[in-house]
Amino acid sequence: MKILYFTGTGNCLSVAKCFEAELLSIPQMIKNNIYEIEDDVIGIVYPVYAVSVPDIVRNYLEKCKINANYTFVIATYGFTACGSLNEMKKLLKSNGNKADYYSSLLMVDNYLPFFDIEKQLKMLNKKNIENNLKTIIEEINSRVTKETNCGWINNLISSIGYKVIKQIEKYTPKMFYVNDDCILCGTCKKVCPNNNIEQENKNKPIFKNNCTGCLACIHNCPKNAIQMKLQRSKKRFRNSNISLNEIIKSNN
Numbered sequence: 122m123k124i125l126y127f128t129g130t131g132n133c134l135s136v137a138k139c140f141e142a143e144l145l146s147i148p149q150m151i152k153n154n155i156y157e158i159e160d161d162v163i164g165i166v167y168p169v170y171a172v173s174v175p176d177i178v179r180n181y182l183e184k185c186k187i188n189a190n191y192t193f194v195i196a197t198y199g200f201t202a203c204g205s206l207n208e209m210k211k212l213l214k215s216n217g218n219k220a221d222y223y224s225s226l227l228m229v230d231n232y233l234p235f236f237d238i239e240k241q242l243k244m245l246n247k248k249n250i251e252n253n254l255k256t257i258i259e260e261i262n263s264r265v266t267k268e269t270n271c272g273w274i275n276n277l278i279s280s281i282g283y284k285v286i287k288q289i290e291k292y293t294p295k296m297f298y299v300n301d302d303c304i305l306c307g308t309c310k311k312v313c314p315n316n317n318i319e320q321e322n323k324n325k326p327i328f329k330n331n332c333t334g335c336l337a338c339i340h341n342c343p344k345n346a347i348q349m350k351l352q353r354s355k356k357r358f359r360n361s362n363i364s365l366n367e368i369i370k371s372n373n
């Protein structure tokens with residue numbers, strides 16, 4: 122089994138790690154120019170962004186050929202996945218791929234302009250992550266087939282929402298600023314999947330214009346020195362099963 126994954130704060134990697142599989146980070150696949158994957162079973166684990174699919178995942182899957190007897194998709198999200206799985210289905214189809222199983226998993230929402238991490242962590246039990254994930258794993262291990270079942274309204278919201286929110290998200294890096302707690306350690310640069318951060322010598326990080334919006338730089342800063350305008354929380358998040366080194370290894 123092989124699993125393609127993308128992660129900013131570890132939720133997707135924590136899910137991918139629950140399977141006995143070779144884990145393939147999408148940013149690494151892009152850097153190594155690998156656009157064909159073959160195995161008996163192939164999984165895709167991605168975070169819902171803007172009720173749709175993150176651009177970095179889109180850009181990769183638009184080119185990648187997936188050859189498998191059974192393919193599954195798991196979207197992790199924090200509030201509503203809406204029609205994201207349907208967007209994924211269209212994306213796979215556009216490149217001649219298809220999946221046999223689609224599911225989504227409610228986890229901690231890391232999107233700071235909308236959610237307070239403190240409150241999200243308090244709600245962890247209510248999200249019932251372990252049990253829901255157990256069901257998904259059992260279904261996948263039994264090779265169950267499952268359609269997207271998002272409903273046409275959700276599908277419509279996701280297909281329009283993505284286009285609208287994509288325009289707004291262009292401004293994401295402009296919302297970042299670095300305070301004097303920055304120790305110039307370069308962690309932000311190392312966790313950025315898009316090579317979008319410059320940090321050299323005694324200069325604070327500079328955010329360029331190729332941001333995928335994952336917030337890995339903000340959430341993984343060891344000094345909480347990167348702030349976001351409109352953030353709802355000073356607290357930061359990284360999935361408790363995932364280390365900083367694992368995020369760096371995935372994205373650097």
Ligand SMILES: Cc1cc2nc3c(=O)[nH]c(=O)nc-3n(C[C@H](O)[C@H](O)[C@H](O)COP(=O)(O)O)c2cc1C
Pocket residue numbers: 127128129130131132133134167168169170171172173197198199200201202228229230231232333334335336360
């Ligand atoms: C830019 C951005 C947009 C997001 N949009 C949504 C969304 O539309 N719906 C939702 O439920 N969660 C949304 N989220 C939350 C993530 O999908 C969720 O926290 C996910 O589990 C993060 O996975 P990761 O830890 O592997 O990065 C968004 C997060 C980011 C950073």
